[in-house]
Amino acid sequence: MAERGRRTLGLLGLAAALTLFAAPVPALAQEAPPPPVTVPALSNWSSSSGSYAYGHWTRLVAASGAARRVAGTLAEDLRAAGHGTVPVVSGGARSGDIVIDIKPSDRSLGAEGYELRSGARLSVTGATETGAFYGTRTLLQLLAQGDRIPAGRTIDVPRYRERGVGVCACYIHVSMPWLENLVHEMAYHKLNQLLLELKVKSDTHPEADTWGYYTKAEIRRLVALGDRYHVDIVPEINSPGHMDPWIENRPDLQLTDSDGTEQPARLDITRPEAFAYYTSLMDEYAQVFTSRSWHMGADEYMLGSDFAKYPQILKYARDKYGPDATPQDAFVEFVNRVQAYAAAKGKRLRIWNDGLTGANTVPVAAGTTVEHWLDVAVKPSRLISQGHALMNASYALYLVRGGFHSDTEALYDERWDPRTFEGEKLTSSERVTGAKISLWPDNGRGETENEVADELWPALRHIAQATWGEPHPDGTYAEFTARGTAVGHAPGWHDLTRVPVPDGTYTFRTDGASYRTELLRTADGYATLRTPEGCLEVHGGKLTLNVPLQPGTEVSRRPCDSANTLQRWQLEPTAGGYHLVNAITRMAVTVADGGRLVQYPPDRRVPAVWRLT
Template identity: 80%
Template sequence: MRRRLRTAGVLAALTLFFAASVPAVAEEEQRAPVAPVTVPALTDWTPASGSYTYADSARLVADSASERRVADTLSDDLRDAGHGTPAVVRDGARPGDIVIDLQPARTSLGAEGYELRAGKRLSVTAATETGAFYGTRTLLQLLAQSDRVPAGRTVDVPRYKERGVGVCACYIHVSMPWLENLVREMAYHKLNQLLLELKVKSDAHPEANTWGYYTKDEIRGLVALGKRYHVEIIPEINSPGHMDPWIENRPDLQLTDSDGNKQPSRLDITRPEAFAYYTSLIDEYAQVFTATSWHMGADEYMLGSDFAKYPQILKYAQDRFGPDATPQDAFIDFVNRVHAYADAKGKKLRIWNDGLTGANTVPVAVGTTVEHWLNVAVKPSQLIARGYPLMNAAYALYLVRGGFHSDTEGLYDQSWDPRSFEGEKLAALDGITGAKISLWPDNGRGETENEVAVGLWPALRHLAQATWGDPHPDATYGEFTARGTAVGHAPGRRDLTRVPVADGAYTFRSGARSFAAEVARTADGYVTVRTPDGCLEVRGGKLTLNVPLQPGIEATEQTCDPENTLQRWQLEPAAGGYRLVNAITRMTVSVADDGRLVQYPPDQRTPAVWHLSR
């Protein structure tokens, strides 16, 4: 029996939306047809009489291997959404069925567009597997509201080819379940690029394996999920700046200033060993990432300093490019060498725009995609005129952990779209690949992952709308957010705010170590662990972005503070008990030989499994 997913809140949102969406017209004029509610909104809807009704007898009709892949994914998602598990068949369609139909000759639908027809049966037609997949996302959104889909037809094609979310899972670890939820939500809203700045645990450079990394198996699993849901996962290792996660233990690769000080965040671009090191990381990432792009960042190389402190860079540039060369030429040369290396591996290079100050005489290699986030001397229109693919990654779209959050309502009211860059608005779409929102951990303890999610979903839906179709489909932001309420979240999304135990007093026991504590759920879905001496907190060691990220740091009782996110914990079910995972550091508590509670990455030291009794 299928679960009924509709709620009074959703019905109220739909009522508000439909009431507000039908424009007032003169009596002699016919009212415009109202499209079913989706995010992104359908801009082309031709109604017909009757409806399609989804029932337990529905089958998914798919013939070719590509059609069956789409149908198999849809069947699983229908199950996860509480609609049963329809069979995937090759038989001729009958009333009530859903037909997946790939027609490569329908070139007008492009690489991602589709046609959806609803009547006695429902069909999704596309020229490509990706287009058919997006048609099934629309179907899932419609069924999230009702088993009855109004009869009609839509042709739905995106305006921009790149519709993304960028996540800096750098320095501050982001849990894999959170990233998996993000992939599902992105696909549900027809976003197609997840750009991840992160560290993969390195076999070639074990000295770099300080915490914050992901294992190769974890990344393989995430990439496989992305492939199934048509989200390309593009990796980034920021370089030549922000390299400290990789070279903090490699002083031989660090840039040295004129006072003899090593700079662990700056790679010495004048040294061939530095280039070899960086490209070896590209090779290692290729073992787990299948994306056809490589993001090297290339932002903020001289953040907090300037090239004058590093005369060796000017000498390198002049030796290579002549007496009129600038230090910036050495920087661009490094970018171009990475471009050539990535290109030879079948990968297109992406960089941020702020390093393109105009002080260089050497041009950036043709074909490099520039992600524009900051208003600098070289404007978006100039980059497009020079032939660079340009993505809008505006600062206005940022969500900074514990800091700046995108004003989604303000952007919607302004009818923001990807032509609106920082410092310049362009008249045409030509040359603009799309846009992305970006999540940064500047104050890593400022918000938990679950708190970040609350601010992310409205921004994600707005970005999906602005990059796929009409950036302002509804008269008010409230009406637009009602769409999100109506379609809900993606099937298969895990509720990461669920706490597996009730509030109360427990004895925690792992082996010979035990302690008594009060467990209380926090508003964002974690728990506090309060002993007679205070609340358990990770504290000590070197702070990175305001977070104690060193393995081996002790978890001790501190004065309880409901605002202190380092006192929030996740009880992760394991082997009949629970692992204790810090909400911010994402490390698990282990028991040291002397009985102290210490945090470690779970692959470095076996986490303690805590058995709770009352």
């Protein structure tokens, strides 16, 4: 026993000596788990042990009226996303609940930031209703990946206050379901501004109601959706250029060149009645749009021409501002009059930058936001030094229908951010309000709406990331796009590529017409309709942006061409059958005298109902 004890003590002494002289062995570092996947990415996630479990026991707890509005929208979206019906209650929270809270005293969250905590229960807190709403968008993205959310906490605040998309539905109609999808997707990704250049059907000026318009009822529904989802829908009537959708039937308002030729696209800014006409349209738009912003365009007034062909503009400027005035002063004066009119109505004016060439002596009115899309002589830094707020609407962010497409992967790899303008990169984000992508219809038949959507979603997620947070959260673009795949589409988004009947040969019948037709689905989710005489196509009439937009244009049978988008049709289900709506013109087929097929907007003539057998 004694010998064994001495041997044990000797071993212990040796171990102690080895401990004294051995290099210390570091403990294995515990790598923090990555933040949950969202778009935009969470930049400051602090993880905890455990997870939050969503299930049939979950309730939405909200006390205040604003919090209950947020909870009500969340409950609808949870149901739409397949997460069941969740009650909204005002009592105390228990395990498994989701708590929506609004604390105006928490100034660290700003106007749109939120705090999300995940544990036994999950809480979303904003200083404002908008901030709390954005926290629920993050929650929905997390639940899209499973009913368990890792425990942890984030405070998520946007870097820029304007994060947007612009859509020119100014000539080529864009369907309401497509625009509604866009609003849902924007809100889901925390984008907050949608610019819509479009025509609202006018009661005051029915002579302007050529096709391309939206009814006031349609716009009210879309604006209500935007208001509910915290997307500010900013209207635009482009002026004084690109006015042909409005003044093609008003030659008295058209600018006349030195040869006596009237210019249907150019408003005569020297005529008082032209200003009165434009502001009366602003007043009519105010009946349906709730935004506090008004966009007047002010781009490309002299596109394809120059002021020298219109001496009356120089005379107007000099009569008003003296012998050193320039034609550009008359242009800026028109902008400033619109700005003053908008301000008197409680609205802020927005314009494009390319009309500001520096040739003016009259300054643009203070308070006008400039949206910079084109590199011209007056650089962004100069506009900022003049006191203007600047939004980045760079041409690099454009998706032109049938033309230029933004290279989202290249922009991501370049770590593009809203300080990078066309022609200049700013060192500071001061007075930069944010950025947006723009959809323009230059070649209207170049792509269908569904094809545009395929290009849009990656660009939309990129602009959401670059305007909300760090522009390059992942090492590769493939990793970033995987985020979009993980979070999926927004609740309320509808797949518009579904053709409601299978391919096959059908007899299409309606009152006064019957055709034996082969229906084939196209890759972009429409149908071609092939008869023995050829494929159904809208053909004829005056082309605008390569599209026949006139109501009453004939729908005839032409040689089949799979690349011809005017031969693609949407079958819209209706009582007793289907309406045939052209994929590009968005007008429906009706039957005229003699059995002729023609296109008309649905509020002008009731679409034919086609029965398929």
